[in-house]
Amino acid sequence: MKKKHLLVGTALVATAGLLLTGCSTSGGDSPEASNGEAASGETRTIRISTVNPPTSIDGQILEEVAATIQERSNGELVMEVFPAGQIGTTSDTAEQVANGEDLIAYMDASAIGQMGATDFNLLGGPFLFDSTEEVNNFLGSELFQEMSDQAAAEQGIRILSLGWTDGPRHIFANQPVPHPDDLAGIKLRTPPIDTWITTFDLLGAVPTEVANTETYSALEQGVVDAAEGPINGTYVQRWQEVATHVTLTGHFQTLIGFGISEALWQSLTEEQQQIISEEFIAGGERAQEQYAAEIESTMALMEEESGVEFHEADSDAYRERTAPFYEGNEELYEQVREAAQG
CATH class of the missing domain: 3.40.190.170 (Bacterial extracellular solute-binding protein, family 7)
Incomplete structure (x- = not known):
């Protein structure tokens, strides 16, 4: 083949x-x-x-x-x-x-x-x-x-x-963003999908549509200030070389x-x-x-090879800021949460 x-x-x-x-x-x-x-x-x-x-x-x-x-x-x-x-x-x-x-x-x-x-x-x-x-x-x-x-x-x-x-998704940027307020005005790469755009609108960022394959160059050239993704998936695309601060938000599974x-x-x-x-x-x-x-070993490689710094996020603040995402869909939200808990 x-x-x-x-x-x-x-x-x-x-x-x-x-x-x-x-x-x-x-x-x-x-x-x-x-x-x-x-x-x-x-x-x-x-x-x-x-x-x-x-x-x-x-x-x-x-x-x-x-x-x-x-x-x-x-x-x-x-x-x-x-x-x-x-x-x-x-x-x-x-x-x-x-x-x-x-x-x-x-x-x-x-x-x-x-x-x-x-x-x-x-x-x-x-x-x-x-x-x-x-x-x-x-x-x-x-x-x-x-x-x-x-x-x-x-x-x-x-x-x-x-x-x-591929595990929880985090924010890769040129500065730490431990609180949602830190995202104010930051141009953050998103795909052209409403879920991403709505979520980062709620967080105060400026959602900026960039193709996945063009994200590295967009970060390198300053077209965007930040991107988000899973640890392993971003490593193979080398985003950590041009966005060396990773805030562990875990905003999407x-x-x-x-x-x-x-x-x-x-x-x-x-x-x-x-x-x-x-x-x-x-x-x-x-x-x-x-x-x-491989998540932990990949994080270690990011630190060793690119000098990446990892930062903890104020998870409660991030959750609170994005809660309006589910307004109007409370019934389905509760059904999904019930199914997720087994």
């Missing part, structure tokens, strides 16, 4: 065949099964998109997932991984999935919310989950299953797993993983669906464990 190591928003090659999942058989035109599923023995090429580099923890595990799916399907499913945003930003590729393109894309709950599944916006909210254990409790709940089914039916996004959680076009999902056989589902869930579990195991 030829690997395309660019970015999740890969520049699409100029052939229409790469825009949609390619299908072929050794006997010429591939017949379709009468029930709309792919015919047995048909070879299917499916693109997988992520904004993270191939050297990241989830980037490496994604390659393993792709290889295992191909092996388990006896070569019927050929998975091509496009890392580092080659196909587009997280928002771009979530939209492509929602529009029915043959694609598996890296996405979080808020990106799904942007596609019209408005309840998912709450799932990306600040200080909603206190730990990875709470995240996993929620992902295993009936409430999450109901929400996932609705996203498949109404938005065309079949969630494979949102358990690729992001539900993040992969979703597939519902149209593509329904075109697969039940066996193929099972293989894909099982491998993305298992891959998320491995990624989650590895991220958690």
Whole structure:
């Protein structure tokens, strides 16, 4: 399998065949099964998109997932991984999935919310989950299953797993920001997603939309003063080289993983669906464990290599300042919190 190591928003090659999942058989035109599923023995090429580099923890595990799916399907499913945003930003590729393109894309709950599944916006909210254990409790709940089914039916996004959680997110800046007041007027990089923009508006920062792949240069050139992200994920993108003060806010425990076009999902056989589902869930579990195991050692590397200083945050002040995020959605908030507590 030829690997395309660019970015999740890969520049699409100029052939229409790469825009949609390619299908072929050794006997010429591939017949379709009468029930709309792919015919047995048909070879299917499916693109997988992520904004993270191939050297990241989830980037490496994604390659393993792709290889295992191909092996388990006896070569019927050929998975091509496009890392580092080659196909587009997280928002771009979530939209492509929602529009029915043959694609598996890296996405979080808020990106799904942007596609019209408005309840998912709450799932990306600040200080909603206190730990990875709470995240996993929620992902295993009936409430999450109901929400996932609705996203498949109404938005065309079949969630494979949102358990690729990479730990709490913190603020990387050129100065410590232990209290929300310290963010006043600071230009902070956000993706073009309402959850991020609303949260940092509430905190007094100036949300500034910058693509994930352009964040390093934006920090270096002063386009933004700060960014936010998880310890391991930011390390591989080297943000700590240009933002050496990290305030440990833990403001998001992001539900993040992969979703597939519902149209593509329904075109697969039940066996193929099972293989894909099982491998993305298992891959998320491995990624989650590895991220958690490496946070402390990664922080040590940041200190040693880049002189990063870590600062504790006034968590109560941050929680209080962002509490209005949930106004008007109190009932769903309580349901999510109940599910998270198991």
